[in-house]
Amino acid sequence: MTIAVCIKWVNYSGPVESDTPDERFAGFSFADQAALEWALRIAENSSDEVLVLTAGPVGAEAVLRDALSRGAHRAVRIDIDLTSDSSVIARNLVGAMSQPRMVWCGDYSNDRGSGSVPSFIAADLNIDQALGLVALELPENANASFAAVRRLDGGRREQLLISGSAVLSVEGSTVRLRRASLKNTMSASKQEIQVITATGGRMDTPALRPYRPRPRVTLAPIGLTALERVKHITDTSSSKGHGETVHAEPSAAATLILESLRKWGYLP
Amino acid sequence: MTIWPDISFQDRIDTSEFRIHERAHITVNDDSCRGCTTRECVVACPANLFVPTSDGGILFNYENCYECGTCYLVCNKEGAITWTYPEGGFGIVFHRT
Amino acid sequence: MTDADIIVVGAGPAGSCAAIAAARSGKRVVLIERGPFPGSKNMYGGVIYPRILDELIPHWFETAPIQRWVVRRSTMVLSDTGALNIDYRSNAWGQAPYNGATAYRPDFDNWLAQQAVAAGADLICSTTVTGLLRDDQGRVCGVSTDRPDGDLTASVVIACDGVNSFLAKQAGLYPTADADNYTLGVKETLSLSKHIIDERFGVRDNQGVDIEILGGTSGVNGGGFIYTNLDTIAVGVVLKLSKLSAQKKRPEDIIAELKRHPAIAPLVEGGQVVEYSAHLIPEAGLEMMPKMVADGLLIAGDAAALCLAAGIWLEGVNFAMASGMYAGQSASAAINANNVSANSLKSYTDRLNKTFVLQDHKKLRKIPHLVLSDRIQHKYPAFVTGVVERMFRVDNPTPKPGVRRIVSQERKKAGIKLSELVRDALTGLKGFG
Incomplete structure (x- = not known):
């Protein structure tokens, strides 16, 4: 089966800023490089073929040849305007993949893109996604499920068990891309690259609103004078029942916590 | 006479693109450098990569190397500076020179 | 196979x-x-x-x-305050078959x-x-x-x-x-608008200028250069390796000093450094x-x-x-x-x-070492500019001195022996022959 790797052709973060990547100063990010390396490692232990894809003009084929020289089997370039919407790019990438077993992507690109292409790919293929992986442990059997650690906000980590088809995006620090042998470098320059002209429009996405937490209901302060009412909402001298110490079994403790939260108005 | 603000050394180096490899392509022999009084490399290196330390040694960087070769040529201590080209594809990348 | x-x-x-x-x-x-x-x-x-x-x-x-196609080729000799510029222009160099290009x-x-x-x-x-x-x-x-x-x-x-x-x-x-056979070249690429470059250097379209400079390298044997690109100019110095470390001068400081010279400052003024670069030059030729x-x-x-x-x-x-x-x-x-x-x-x-x-x-076998020799580097710029300064300075009511006397006086002031001058002139004549 196919393991697809999507790499983004971008300018290196060199001193000269330019909107359109110059063939000479462009490449693919460490994250994309790591994605390619993981795909190559999985393919080594299986009969899978590694398909690399990129989007852009003819100049972008340089990164595909680079990937081929490092061991990818097949390369496809989507001929598309790089300012296209991420969902358009994702849909075209998916169109060129045909039932991939896995899709590997870099977690970020050098040009600080939105990072949304992997999600769009997962949505379009209707398979699971595991994005922002910071650590992976590949199984010996290439088809077995494997463990990965995902980065969450606020320094938290999430352990995942990945099995079946999935879109995976990895950070550059997870692995270092292998160097291509001299012979492969020479043959890659002559290997064929399939070019697909982009089609189609944006993907439908549900209308989203910014997240707003539900307001907590606070009762009006009680008191005859203004001073008493102010004291009622600000005074900490009188106990309101917060800060109670109880000893209980975990399940009983959890029930107690929920009850308290409900009593204090934090839960409905 | 016109005076204009000259740029800082770091700003000057920052105008160049360096694709940095993890392997240092310059190494210095600490023992030779401790006995060196002339310290040609410290003055001549255009990237200012060689820094004398307070204990008499030489601290070297390789990341912002222009790969010119000045350091090993001016150095008068045989074998004090070992200098090779960085890994293919890495190191300085000129744009408008 | x-x-x-x-x-x-x-x-x-x-x-x-x-x-x-x-x-x-x-x-x-x-x-x-x-x-x-x-x-x-x-x-x-x-x-x-x-x-x-x-x-x-x-x-x-x-x-x-x-x-740009170089249509102006200048050789400049700098003393501390003066500059002698020999400038040749040929618009024919800007057309096929062309001559030099930046x-x-x-x-x-x-x-x-x-x-x-x-x-x-x-x-x-x-x-x-x-x-x-x-x-x-x-x-x-x-x-x-x-x-x-x-x-x-x-x-x-x-x-x-x-x-x-x-x-x-x-x-x-x-x-x-x-190390004696090598020089270090360091260069700044300065961004300036094409319009300003055209005006400052007296060129149009894709015509360009190349200026080679003797002197102005802060006492380190070498030379300088300025040339024009389309919307940048390059200014740099070439420094004899062995002298650079002996003089305790940093390469970028020598460029900065060259840029501050009264003859150079108006050319580079306002140019923002967009790239710094360095390279070695095998200077000694046949030697x-x-x-x-x-x-x-x-x-x-x-x-x-x-x-x-x-x-x-x-x-x-x-x-x-x-x-x-x-x-x-x-x-x-x-x-x-x-x-x-x-x-x-x-x-x-x-x-x-x-x-x-x-x-x-x-x-030109003998020329590289001659050009980088201490005498040419440290004494001749002052001597040459001194002679020209005296020739064109009008000290009325004092009558004009004879050129021979100026040369002799300036030579002594610069500390060059007559025998040395003759020897260098002969080496130069033979070398450039």
């Missing part, structure tokens, strides 16, 4: 021309470049004289990525390497050659690279690996690497040249110290292109003759000897 007929190491001007010449004669050529693309490691002091390309790439000027080397070298690819050579970038392969009789038969499985065999290796040429050194063709031929090996370009730094003539890219082309042709001829021994490859040095490549160097 070897992997290639000819391996060319380094896709600079020498390497690409070698590859073009060899590929045109039907050889399987592999051109190896350590940078991510040809030209990415290359910088220079400003002017390419590409007429030598007529032979390899007819109508090269229609496709070459040129910034270009960005990452553009020009890349273009030239693409010509080699078009001629049929295989270009491999991001690959550093780490050494020479030898057969059991010690003949060079290929190269090793820093890639996995990185050995590559060939009948002939042409080393165009630049001024540091580790290959020529490894092959034992350089006697010693003496430092290595043996250029060994069994299965040829050396060309900067690797063979084929760089002409003779005061008013500062050329390198043209010598590189020519030597590379001759090396490519000789290597092909030797392979055709089924004999790649040093003796058979000697047709390369014969070609160099018969053409400008070595003729110019022989003619």
Whole structure:
């Protein structure tokens, strides 16, 4: 089966800023490089073929040849305007993949893109996604499920068990891309690259609103004078029942916590 | 006479693109450098990569190397500076020179 | 069967021309470049004289990525406060067949390497050659690279690996690497609008200016240069390595001081540094040249110290292109003759000897060291500008002094002995002859 790797052709973060990547100063990010390396490692232990894809003009084929020289089997370039919407790019990438077993992507690109292409790919293929992986442990059997650690906000980590088809995006620090042998470098320059002209429009996405937490209901302060009412909402001298110490079994403790939260108005 | 603000050394180096490899392509022999009084490399290196330390040694960087070769040529201590080209594809990348 | 007929190491001007010449004669050529693309490691002091390309790439000027055609060539002598400028202008140099051109080397070298690819050579970038392969009789038969499985065999290796040429050194063709034979070039590329450059330098369209400077290098033996690109100018200095460290002056400080000179400041004012760069120059010409031929090996370009730094003539890219082309042709001829021994490859040095490549160097043999000598560097700028200052200063009511007296007085003031002046004049006359 196919393991697809999507790499983004971008300018290196060199001193000269330019909107359109110059063939000479462009490449693919460490994250994309790591994605390619993981795909190559999985393919080594299986009969899978590694398909690399990129989007852009003819100049972008340089990164595909680079990937081929490092061991990818097949390369496809989507001929598309790089300012296209991420969902358009994702849909075209998916169109060129045909039932991939896995899709590997870099977690970020050098040009600080939105990072949304992997999600769009997962949505379009209707398979699971595991994005922002910071650590992976590949199984010996290439088809077995494997463990990965995902980065969450606020320094938290999430352990995942990945099995079946999935879109995976990895950070550059997870692995270092292998160097291509001299012979492969020479043959890659002559290997064929399939070019697909982009089609189609944006993907439908549900209308989203910014997240707003539900307001907590606070009762009006009680008191005859203004001073008493102010004291009622600000005074900490009188106990309101917060800060109670109880000893209980975990399940009983959890029930107690929920009850308290409900009593204090934090839960409905 | 016109005076204009000259740029800082770091700003000057920052105008160049360096694709940095993890392997240092310059190494210095600490023992030779401790006995060196002339310290040609410290003055001549255009990237200012060689820094004398307070204990008499030489601290070297390789990341912002222009790969010119000045350091090993001016150095008068045989074998004090070992200098090779960085890994293919890495190191300085000129744009408008 | 070897992997290639000819391996060319380094896709600079020498390497690409070698590859073009060899590929045109039907050889399987592999051109190896350590940078991510040809030209990415290359910088220079400003002017390419590409007429030598007529032979390899007819109508090269229609496709070459040129910034400006040099129509003004100035030689400037700077004292602390004065400047003598000898300026020649020829608008004819701005039209075919052209003379000198300014270009960005990452553009020009890349273009030239693409010509080699078009001629049929295989270009491999991001690959550093780490050494020479030898057969059991010690003949060079290929190269090793820093890639996995990185050995590559060939009948002939042409080393165009630049001024540091580790290959020529490894092959034992350089006697010693003496810091006295090298200069360090450092350069700032300054951004200025095309309009301002045109006005300041008195040029239009794609006309350009090249100024070579003697003096103004803060007492470190060397020289300076300024030249124009389309919307940037380049200002830099060339510094004798041995003097640089002895004088305890930092290269970037010497550029800053040159930029502050009253004759230079108005030219560079307002230019923002967009790139800083540095490179070594094999300055000593014939005095430092290595043996250029060994069994299965040829050396060309900067690797063979084929760089002409003779005061008013500062050329390198043209010598590189020519030597590379001759090396490519000789290597092909030797392979055709089924004999790649040093003796058979000697047709390369014969070609160099018969053409400008070595003729110019022989003619100007003494000039590089003369130009960088302490007297020329530290005494003559003050002397020359002093003479001119006195000649054109009107000290009325004092009557004009005779020129001979001015020369004699200024010579003494600058501390130059008459015998030294005569000797230098003779060396110069003979050398430039």
